[in-house]
Each structure stands twice: as C-alpha cells, then as structure tokens.
Amino acid sequence: MRIDAHQHYWNLDNKHTDWPTPDLTAIYRNFLPEDLEAHLKQHSIDKTIVVQASPDLDENEFLLDLAGHHDSIGGIVGWIDLSSEEFPEHFARLKSNPKFVGIRPMLQSMDDDQWILRHEVKKNIQILIEHDFPLDILIYPKHLPYIVELLGDFPTLRAVIDHCAKPNIKDQQWDSWADGMDKVSKFDSVMCKLSGLVTETDHQSWKINDFRPYIQHVINCFGPSRIMFGSDWPVCLLAATYDEVVEIVNEHLSDNITMEEKKLLFGGNAKRFYKL
Numbered sequence: 001m002r003i004d005a006h007q008h009y010w011n012l013d014n015k016h017t018d019w020p021t022p023d024l025t026a027i028y029r030n031f032l033p034e035d036l037e038a039h040l041k042q043h044s045i046d047k048t049i050v051v052q053a054s055p056d057l058d059e060n061e062f063l064l065d066l067a068g069h070h071d072s073i074g075g076i077v078g079w080i081d082l083s084s085e086e087f088p089e090h091f092a093r094l095k096s097n098p099k100f101v102g103i104r105p106m107l108q109s110m111d112d113d114q115w116i117l118r119h120e121v122k123k124n125i126q127i128l129i130e131h132d133f134p135l136d137i138l139i140y141p142k143h144l145p146y147i148v149e150l151l152g153d154f155p156t157l158r159a160v161i162d163h164c165a166k167p168n169i170k171d172q173q174w175d176s177w178a179d180g181m182d183k184v185s186k187f188d189s190v191m192c193k194l195s196g197l198v199t200e201t202d203h204q205s206w207k208i209n210d211f212r213p214y215i216q217h218v219i220n221c222f223g224p225s226r227i228m229f230g231s232d233w234p235v236c237l238l239a240a241t242y243d244e245v246v247e248i249v250n251e252h253l254s255d256n257i258t259m260e261e262k263k264l265l266f267g268g269n270a271k272r273f274y275k276l
Contacts, residue, residue: 006230144180163196
C-alpha cells in the first residue's frame, strides 16, 4: 500500500475554515478529493492521511464525512483541544470512528511556545498513551526543546514530527534544528514526516539541492523505519507541484536504499503508525 501520509482538504464555504487567507492566491479555493485524484493515480498512491487545517471540532466532522465517501482517504488526523476538560468526551466519541486515526494541536500558531507542557495538556496526553493513539506535532525549530522535554516525561508517546519541524531552509538554518531533531529521534516511538519542506525555502527560486542536507539529516537520525512521505498538498502549491514534491524526496534518497526501505517510506511506516 502506497500512502501519502500528509495532505489537506478544505472548503472555504465552511464557517470554521479561517485558513487559507485571500492573500494566498495559489491555494485560496476549495480543495477536495476529486482535485487530488489524478496525482494519486499518477504516483500509484493508494491511500492518504488527511490532516486538519482548522483548530475546530467541526473540522473533524467535515473530514470524516469526506472519508466516508472516498476510499482514497485512509485516515483523518483531526483536532481536539488538548487543554480542555472536555477532551476525554470528544476523544471517545471521535475515536469510535475507525477513520479517526490521530490528533494534531497547532503548536506553531500558539502564543505560548511551551503550551504542550501545561499540566492540563499533559493530563490529556496521558489518555492518548493509554489508548496507544498517535499525536502529530506541528512545530518550528524553536519548539524542539519543549518536545524533547515532553518526550522525557512521556517516552512511550507515539508521535510524528510534521514537516521535519519546518527548518528555515531559505536562510539555511541548521545548528539548533539539527541538534533538536537528533535529540527527538532518540525516542523510539517518534517518527518524522518528509513533508512541507518546499514552503520553507524561497517559493519562486528554490533549487532541488537546497533540501539535501535536511532530508539526509532526518533519514540519518530516524532511520528508514521511522520516516514517512507526505506531499503537504495543496499547501505545497505555494511553491511546487505534487510531482516536484515527490521528486524532491526521491532525489535525496541514498543510492543504497533498498526496495523494502522505500516501501516503508512511501506507505509501510504510515500504515503501521496510524494503524490503517
């Protein structure tokens, strides 16, 4: 099974959809399963993981409804407020749907960089651990020390770092990012998505080699059994086509990668992580 482990759908008519904003002209329109179908067919992608784009409970219902009508959707990574006293109730309800396979707090957008370490949040993360339920982690490099601290408290938390923690490739950010990713990778229950990198460089003039050190560092840290391919479509369209995103990843795989390891990257790891 070939899986795109990270992409999005949205309908601008939904009241809860507050992003993308009109200034993002390349992606300011509806993106639904029929718009992705040709790309999936071209790259022999069987299933996708659709990730929330709005921090709203209604986003879950919208995406789960899509999943009920489109076989290409292998699972939904939704949103629940991890700081809410009502988290257990919402989690139990959503988890009863087999297509609800993960939760993503939008840490990158929060005013408090240490929000994930709040007592009320950690209390609900414990519930995820008890149910062996995964967490997508959407962060910038500045958040990595707090993720390391969280994992120190919850070393068995099944988590995946979205978009390689979004290093600033345009300005060649390296040391703090590379060190943080190395520390996170020491926790065996954590994976990383090779996704979202193209929007972290110059949207108009990136070169394919811009991504080489970042992709190779992630592969070296996490190894072939803990990385996943994700297109981040349609957000990637701000800087690259679906085809180019696939090419960026393929171009920077080691010449020594085995067919089995490539199958893990393009599906096997996501299938295991999200229990598809």
